[in-house]
Amino acid sequence: MYGLSLPQGQPVWWSVTLQRPAFISKIWIINRPGCCLAEMTKHNVILRNHLETVKANCKVYSWKERQKTLMICEPSISTSNVTIYENSVGELRLCEVMITAIESEKSLHGVLQELWYNIPSGTIARLRAHNRLPTTDPDVVNILRQFDSPSNFHTKYGQRLTGYLQVPESGNYTFFVARDDNCELWLQPERVELVEKIKDDKASHKLLLIKVDFRTDHNQWDKFPSLQASKEIWLKKCQLYSVEVLIKQSGGSDCASVGMKLPNGTYKGPITAAHLFWVKPGK
Secondary structure (H helix, E strand, C coil), rough: CCEEEEECCCCCCEEEEEEEEEEEEEEEEEEHHHHCCCCCCCEEEEEECCCCCCCCCEEEECCCCCEEEEEEECCCCEEEEEEEECCCCCCEEEEEEEEEECHHHHHHHHHEEEEEEECCCHHHHHHCCHHHHHHCCEEEEECCCCCCCCCCCCCCCCEEEEEECCCCCCEEEEEEEEEEEEEEEEECCCCCCCCCCCCECCCCEEEEEEEEEECCCCCCCCCCHHHHHHHEECCCCCCEEEEEEEEEECCCCCCCEEEEEEECCCCCCCCCHEEEECCEEEE
């Protein structure tokens, strides 16, 4: 176990230098019986290379029963040094730290999946209002290689799929969803021009592209053509667009996937890893 104490108010830190630069995708902080940490506190992370130093924005999952904390930090840059620190507690204790490092940015392609099991039947609105979703860490966190979650694997759960979309060319795009049961597709752009008005969430600047309350089969894009498709939306090549799908599954079969029609009329269904990042890449 690593432990360091300083006078209250002074930052305390732990640092490691990698053998060679790599992209940091996950940081696990694990408690062990012999460490006897009272609680798994939240930490700050700095990523460094020979050109820049970045304070990472980390999504933190803390599972107290499992005595594990998972940190997914972005932007993910080619990193030679990782520093974990506390600002003002005056004490930093780490039992075990496991860093997942990858040599190629290609391994950052995909979608982040979060699952909450044992959520009663209901709508997306009821899912959002459920006390587990905003306050409790998900039961499962996975990385999917494309915008297509596993089908027919569970019932009565809530699911969130998030990622960053990078389109191959500038132009008008149409998005599609195939899901069972209820689903919302949101997009958060840096700047976006709409062909038609789309409902937006002013608080977060997200655009609601699709909201559906009916079932389809897995990757069945045309069961209800007008309802499963978004209005056209103009997107720019080389920009990153944050995308989020929220799904509520009640019973029976289950699936959730997202496709898109490109400006040239071709379809990507589901959207493949080449156009997606599950964590925001660095510049």
